[in-house]
Amino acid sequence: MNAWxxxxxxxLAAPLPAANIxxxxxxxxxxxxxxxxxxxGTGLFHGLRHDADGRRHGRFxxxxxxxxxxxxxxxxxxxxxxxxxxxxxxxLVDHGIRCIVAESFADIFLANALHNGLLPVVLPGxxxxxxxxxxxxxxxxxxxxxLHECLLVAPGVAAWPFALDAAGRERLVRGDDAIxxxxxxxxxxxxxxxxxxxxxxxxxxxxx
Numbered sequence: 001m002n003a004w005x006x007x008x009x010x011x012l013a014a015p016l017p018a019a020n021i022x023x024x025x026x027x028x029x030x031x032x033x034x035x036x037x038x039x040x041g042t043g044l045f046h047g048l049r050h051d052a053d054g055r056r057h058g059r060f061x062x063x064x065x066x067x068x069x070x071x072x073x074x075x076x077x078x079x080x081x082x083x084x085x086x087x088x089x090x091x092l093v094d095h096g097i098r099c100i101v102a103e104s105f106a107d108i109f110l111a112n113a114l115h116n117g118l119l120p121v122v123l124p125g126x127x128x129x130x131x132x133x134x135x136x137x138x139x140x141x142x143x144x145x146x147l148h149e150c151l152l153v154a155p156g157v158a159a160w161p162f163a164l165d166a167a168g169r170e171r172l173v174r175g176d177d178a179i180x181x182x183x184x185x186x187x188x189x190x191x192x193x194x195x196x197x198x199x200x201x202x203x204x205x206x207x208x
Contacts, residue, residue: 002175011071022082041095080109
């Protein structure tokens with residue numbers, strides 16, 4: 001089921017305030033052999049969650065009991081920088097993350113996220129400071145994301161507006177990836193081709 005089909009999501013939020021978390025930290029190269037989106041969550045933040053001997057040390061935020069069920073990640077600026085691997089949003093979604101809130105994202109990661117059902121919420125620095133204070137201080141920090149109103153809400157505490165264009169909202173609500181979004185325009189593409197060829201028939205090629 002598409003997690004954004006209702007246009008809203010509410011979940012536990014976890015703080016990851018470090019800046020410049022790159023896609024190799026999100027999902028290391030070791031896990032890029034798979035072409036399937038399933039199972040990639042096991043490699044999520046692998047280097048940050050394991051010691052030099054490959055043992056999970058339990059200190060990483062998503063391994064702490066308080067945040068293990070988190071579906072919203074509150075991150076530092078420039079999240080998703082580095083290589084343009086689509087496995088990064090795949091791994092996050094497979095783990096159960098549905099939204100990342102940050103002051104800024106790498107452009108390619110931001111586009112890949114929206115194509116794969118992961119909402120990137122961009123907030124200014126002052127708002128981010130308030131969100132971090134809430135998430136780190138509340139006994140059970142829950143956030144609600146409303147795509148219709150473009151609001152990030154800490155119930156009973158505060159609300160922060162964010163920007164998301166209509167195409168991005170519709171893609172998330174429909175659960176479309178980039179290919180599905182293009183297929184939805186098939187009729188318009190065919191109409192354009194017919195008009196284009198009627199005006200410039202020589203571009204269609206010489207019949208055999």
